[in-house]
Amino acid sequence: MIELHAFDDPRAQAGALAKAVSDALNASLAASGTAWRTTLAVSGGTSPRPFLQALAKEPVDWRRVDVTLVDDRWVPETDAASNAQLVREALLQDVAQAARFLPLVDVGMALEANVAALNADVERELPRVAVLGMGEDGHTASLFADAPEWAGITAPGAPRFVAVHPGAAPHARVSFSLAALTQIERLYLLIAGPRKLDVLKAAASAAQENAISKLANDKGVRLDVYWCAN
Secondary structure (H helix, E strand, O other): EEEEEEEEOHHHHHHHHHHHHHHHHHHHHHOOOOOOEEEEEEOOOOHHHHHHOOOOOOOOHHEEEEEEEEEEEEOOOOOOOOOHHHHEEEEEEEHHHHEEEOOOOOOOOOOOHHHHHHHHOOOOOOOOEEEOOOOOOOOOOOOOOOOHHHHHOOOOOOOOOEEOOOOOOOOOEEEOOOHHHHHOOOEEEEOOOOOHHHHHHHHHHHHHOOOHHHOOOOOOOEEEEEOOOO
């Protein structure tokens, strides 16, 4: 099920999503008791920065929050393409600097070994809350339909973390699988512009071979879409 929240102002969009995510995190912390933690997964790219900066100021007990990524490029954190770099710069500031950050990429090992280590880490809990982005090709996270791993990374029995080699996009990736995304309790999608809204509507109206369509047509998934016209 998709619920659309539409905005004309990017600042209003960022602020509203930050409030919704902070409310979801606080609800998760309240439900789990004072001794427990919760996990938030966020996306990279350029569009999430205002949202992440707004979220960093929200009143959450960030000491009990683990922050991770939905996906990241196989580059060092010092690389400008690193989503981890964005999270440290935009989210782990203000009151949110008290959160614990769990990056996905360790270029000190091979990509497949890195993914295997993530899947073997029993202390990494599935996020309760995640904020996704979407490309105009319908990919979300790093689930690219042109990747040779496409069938495996979107299979129901896929492991939580997968390695992806997109055909057209640069860099290999580490990503949550489609199966993992469908298990996350609160999913948000941050997009802007009429073209992306058209892609989303088309993906939701009929099954397509892209990740957002598979997610939107999963009857067990609720996707809160925060869209800005500008």
